[in-house]
Amino acid sequence: MEKIMFALVVTIALLPGNTCTNAPTPSAPDRRLPPAASACEIPTCASPPCAANLVGDVGCTTVSGTEKYNNEQKSVGGTVATNAHIFGPFEAGFSSSQQSIIEGWGCTDASVAYDTAGGLDLGIATAKVAKACNIVLPRVEGTNQWKAIVGYCGGHTSDYHFHRDFACLYLEQGGHSTAVGTIVGTQKIYGKWEDFDNRLLPLLDACGGHFGPTPDSPSTSVYHYHAQDRAPWTVGCLGPGAGNTLVSVATCRALYTSTSKGCGVTPETMQIKSGGGTGSADLSVSYTRWCPCFDAEDKNVLPIVELPALSTTSISYTATIVAGNFGGLASAGISSSVPVAGTTSSSSGTTSSGSASSAHSALVGQQAKFGVLFVAMIFAITVGLPASP
Ligand SMILES: [Zn+2]
Numbered sequence: 001m002e003k004i005m006f007a008l009v010v011t012i013a014l015l016p017g018n019t020c021t022n023a024p025t026p027s028a029p030d031r032r033l034p035p036a037a038s039a040c041e042i043p044t045c046a047s048p049p050c051a052a053n054l055v056g057d058v059g060c061t062t063v064s065g066t067e068k069y070n071n072e073q074k075s076v077g078g079t080v081a082t083n084a085h086i087f088g089p090f091e092a093g094f095s096s097s098q099q100s101i102i103e104g105w106g107c108t109d110a111s112v113a114y115d116t117a118g119g120l121d122l123g124i125a126t127a128k129v130a131k132a133c134n135i136v137l138p139r140v141e142g143t144n145q146w147k148a149i150v151g152y153c154g155g156h157t158s159d160y161h162f163h164r165d166f167a168c169l170y171l172e173q174g175g176h177s178t179a180v181g182t183i184v185g186t187q188k189i190y191g192k193w194e195d196f197d198n199r200l201l202p203l204l205d206a207c208g209g210h211f212g213p214t215p216d217s218p219s220t221s222v223y224h225y226h227a228q229d230r231a232p233w234t235v236g237c238l239g240p241g242a243g244n245t246l247v248s249v250a251t252c253r254a255l256y257t258s259t260s261k262g263c264g265v266t267p268e269t270m271q272i273k274s275g276g277g278t279g280s281a282d283l284s285v286s287y288t289r290w291c292p293c294f295d296a297e298d299k300n301v302l303p304i305v306e307l308p309a310l311s312t313t314s315i316s317y318t319a320t321i322v323a324g325n326f327g328g329l330a331s332a333g334i335s336s337s338v339p340v341a342g343t344t345s346s347s348s349g350t351t352s353s354g355s356a357s358s359a360h361s362a363l364v365g366q367q368a369k370f371g372v373l374f375v376a377m378i379f380a381i382t383v384g385l386p387a388s389p
């Protein structure tokens with residue numbers, strides 16, 4: 001950890017535009033000389049479960065991809081190189097260093113989006129910026145200009161690091177998504193589908209992993225991670241649990257007991273836009289900065305509603321989305337609900353909709369309105385807290 005933090009500090013000092021908090025200006029990214037990238041370091045975890053880095057590498061990608069949209073960092077057709085950093089869910093914060101970036105999202109007064117405390121996952125950070133700036137995020141302008149905190153592929157900044165999706169690193173076809181990176185040891189992270197042809201999404205533990213066959217281990221069940229359309233997006237911790245078990249939300253939280261940068265931080269009330277930043281409703285939600293352990297209701301505050309994966313032997317559930325990355329940016333944007341613990345979560349059966357469906361109905365209108373089909377990034381907005389007036 002210290003080593004990685006040191007490396008980050010050195011990186012920040014030597015390479016302007018190299019971290020979440022210091023990204024290049026959006027106006028002319030392709031005319032800059034490419035900065036030297038810092039090397040990605042695969043974490044170690046001698047006795048899992050382990051805490052993952054809250055800022056810094058939680059893994060490294062193992063394939064390259066091609067960007068589908070212009071964004072602040074890449075142009076259509078640009079390459080996302082392999083061995084890119086995989087970060088966890090959190091941004092380190094926004095300050096005047098990101099003024100031009102934030103203005104590039106369409107925020108006329110960037111200062112309203114500043115958030116120096118950091119520790120917001122990509123989902124709530126996006127919804128909070130959308131509310132503060134009164135804009136829709138993520139969105140597509142014109143035919144191919146992507147507006148969001150991270151690009152369509154799921155990463156950003158000149159020292160490219162993924163926070164989510166890996167959308168251009170795998171194809172939505174066939175069965176289990178292919179691997180996009182290594183998290184720790186031989187553990188890999190895959191695209192979001194457990195079985196694309198049958199529209200099955202994986203049931204995951206609090207770390208973001210589960211046991212099952214993979215394209216790399218077709219006949220032996222192994223612990224592996226998936227990209228997911230909800231926090232922690234990549235990984236919340238390094239699993240599995242003791243004795244080769246799934247990691248509960250409580251076990252995850254116990255890995256991050258810090259009261260200054262962990263699940264011991266006092267929750268705050270956040271003002272956000274619905275639909276993960278694509279909706280029009282104003283919501284007020286409780287959120288714990290720097291706590292990467294999200295429950296079945298996509299909350300990282302107490303009390304915990306345990307994840308459905310912990311109470312079933314099924315490893316997947318039927319998705320109601322047709323296809324699509326970036327929170328379900330899809331050819332048909334329908335809801336991608338996670339089943340509630342204790343209810344139906346069969347790998348071949350139906351899916352219970354949980355608490356996300358109402359947020360979704362509102363979202364569908366927005367999808368049509370803006371000509372972009374997003375599936376909700378389901379997180380704390382669905383916890384049933386009252387909307388602010
Ligand atoms: Zn970042």
Ligand SMILES: [Zn+2]
Pocket residue numbers: 176190193194202210212213214224226
């Ligand atoms: Zn899987």
